[in-house]
Amino acid sequence: MEPRRVYLDYNATAPLLPAARDAICAALDGGFGNASSGHWAGRAAHALVTEARAEVAALVAAEPDQVVFTSGATEAITQVVWSAGPGRVVASAVEHPAVVGALANLGSRDLDQVPMPPHRPIDPDAVLARVDDGPPPALVAVMAANNVTGILNPVEALIEPLRERGVPLLVDAVQRAGKLPITLAPDYLVVTGHKIGGPKGVGALIRRPGAPLRPMFVGGGQERGHRAGTEPVHLIAGFGAAARAVREGLPAMAARYRRLRDRLEAGLLAALPGAFTVGAEAPRLPNTLNLVLPEGAWAFALSDALDARGLALSAGSACHARATQPAEVLLATGLSPDEALRALRLSVGHGTSEADIDAALAILPEVVRAATA
Ligand code: PLP
Secondary structure, three states, rough: OOOOOOEEEEEOOOOOOOHHHHHHHHHHHHOOOOOOOOOOHHHEEEEEEEHHHHHHHHHOOOOOHHHEOOOOOHHHHHHHHOOOOOEEEEEEEHHHHHHHHHHHOOOOOOOEOOOOOOOOOOOOHHHHHHHHOOOOOOOOOOOOOOOOOOOOOOOOHHHHHHHHHOOOEEEEEEOOOOOOOOOOOOOOOEEHHHHHHOOOOOEEEEEOOOOOOOOOOOOOOOHHHHHOOOOOHHHHHHHHHHHHHHHHHHHHHHHHHHHHHHHHHHHHHHHHHOOOOOOOOOOOOOOOEEHHHOOOOOHHHHHHHHHHHEEEOOOOOHHHOOOOOHHHHHOOOOOHHHHHOOOEEEEEEOOOOOHHHHHHHHHHHHHHHHOOO
16 A cells, blocks of 8 residues: 655745646636737736735745846855856855856866854854955845755845945745745845746846846846746746645644644654754744754665655755755754754655655654664
């Protein structure tokens, strides 16, 4: 018999929300036109894009004309790094690989990483001290919430001081969106559809009016010249519908996530003496638990057994799912290499039920005990 499937990997991606699915299907039919065409079919597609733009803007307390639709957060981050031009980029040591990757891809850029206090959020004063120590940076990048640990960074404390210094700030809000409200107005903010129950392959860059933005794709002038290419109307419509659903669902959804996560955390800590939570004392996303297993329980060695029991979670982040190297983010968060190799990330979301938590509480300790017996 197939095991019951329990999905606790929402930080990697979320299943589609019903509202997003409906919007995608409706747009595939009724929004098939080219959103740039002036006729009825184009106008119908354009109307769907306009509606979605307003919803994504509302999710992050921005105006619709600040939203540039992209293929996802990786593209949006890359465009910001590309737009910043040459020069030093000051970034937290736990940014998504998209930031480091974009810099590496652009060759000569100079990445200046600010260390994290162990198991804590970034210290805004340490970021500002680094900014002031050397030539003015071309960009500062600090994520709102970390995808691996769930630790929340006080990015709001950076906005005014960096603006006074004339240094642009990029905030990756991919993991915060849909789990906690977003009311920040940095120069650049990035979100993506698939982490909030929308489709994959669509995201958005929210740009403060006047912040420089250089297009990476130039052609038909879509997205007011910031990102050329015929809009994937169905993906954008699905993203908009998901943005609306999660905005309307907060804060009840966040409270539910916290309840489920806290029960999971308390149950696992009780069942696995020697286990501990990464960032236990830090402000964290309500849906995320990064648990360091007891000594001898290597997370990567449990993956197949957990999968065979139907439990989907993450050892490290999704990008490192098959790696046996400790995740850089965990080392940067202050874990030893040994601890990082014992870390499992469990993340709940809109489809998680109490029964899923019961199943995880039954399966995970059994698998750990079997592996360490
Ligand atoms: N930033 C963070 C914090 C993420 O968790 C992810 C997804 O893994 C990304 C950026 C990249 O997003 P996308 O898959 O839309 O390119």
